Amino acid sequence: MPYPNAFKYTKEHEWIKADGKSATIGITDHAQEALGDIVFVELPKVGAEIQKGKTFGSVESVKAVSDLYAPASGTVTAVNGELTTAPEKINKEAHEAWLIKITLKDPGELNLLLPAADYEKFVAEEV
């Protein structure tokens, strides 16, 4: 699966797509593949503050629990409620099935993240 150039990536396998001060966050296709069948997601509430590098929730597959790490700091403006009842959407389309939307505290933080090509290389080397 191609990693969209419009996204930035973390080494913890989250993606973030910014549009001005607002941004959308999800996990990467590599992450969903490594996890296997995703059966549970725990996400913050609208209005919650998330902090770059800190956990903001978790995803669980049948076998494993995985923390989610914030690619950037900000305030949660929307949560993908669909994932509560249909977490398997992440397996189907990891780059479409977003987790949360935030208002970025500092859009400059995204410059520190990996562009698609670098992330792809990182994933290839990790295996």
Added chain:
Amino acid sequence: MPAAEATINTVRKTALNAVHRKLGAKMVDFNGWDMSVEYPSAGGIIAEHNAVRTSVGIFDVSHMGDIRLSGRDALAAVQHISMNDASRLAVGQAQYSALLYPQGTFVDDVVVHRLGDADYLLVINAGTREKDVSWVRDNTARFDCKVENLSDDFTQIAIQGPKGVELLQKLTDADLSAVKFYWLTRGTVCGLHDTLIARTGYTGEDGFEIYIPSDEETSTRIWNEIFDAGKEFGVVPCGLGSRNTLRLEAKLPLYGHEISDTINVLEAGLDRFCKMDKPDFLGRNALEKSRLAGVTRTLVGLEMIERGIARDGYRVLDEAGREIGYVTSGSYAPFLKKNIALAYVPPELGTIGSTVKVEIRGQGVSAQVVPTPFYKRPKKT
């Protein structure tokens, strides 16, 4: 998301290792064995699990160990080291049992197969192989009985699910309809004469386990023939991931989780497999005392009421937040589509219908004590 865990030093492989890798299995280190956890090409754990519940799946369980006891005193030796009553076994019959320490806790759980008049095969867990073998040798030394470690002699393939019997019947001359659950027979399987075929398994479903020579060529050929014969039933290869969720739904214990060297038979609720009226056996005295004294914890089934998945080792709390026990196994249950767990709690707090909390990432999440097994296969009509 944490980085993928690093791979490890020397691991043991079954004869089917290359087959699993060719199928694109995700591999894990399981008790020192390089085993398949799931096959994304087959749809992954949930698809594998549901295939076994509704049709058929095949597992490589060659990591399991095998100890044969034979000779004049074989029955007496088996009786001495195991808790079930092996004298009740007819030739060709098997029983669930366990090897116990003198304090009534578990060396391992086993399936005892009676192969002949004075000939028994104990199928043991992978993680406890070496310990079990030396323990059996030590504790049967005074009997006139030969103890053989056959663990590396067999490739063991489990064919599990309601269509398992039809699948295997295509490949053998043995009349499988005449083999009842927990009985065994011998027959030609895929041209292999005198193959041990047992109607046993670890999934809560009907099914068979066959024991074939452990060379790579034979193992691969038989696996592939089973796979091909199963295509009409939609057979899928299954890994340890679905093996675990299947056995959890059926409340079959896993060594190191529901049973261990610090948990006794009564706590684990396995006393129906422990025959106190048979001749003396290791662990009996301690269990007699434990029965009189009563147990302080008991294994119960939990179903999550609030959102969350209980995992192995999570703490169980009462409504006031006091720690009362711990989770031994917990998962999303793919067939039941619920989040279930097994846990040890004090008996008075573990009555069916009572509610407890499971501590998940610092939060108490409500769960209810429910009857077990969570899943029971439908009776044949």
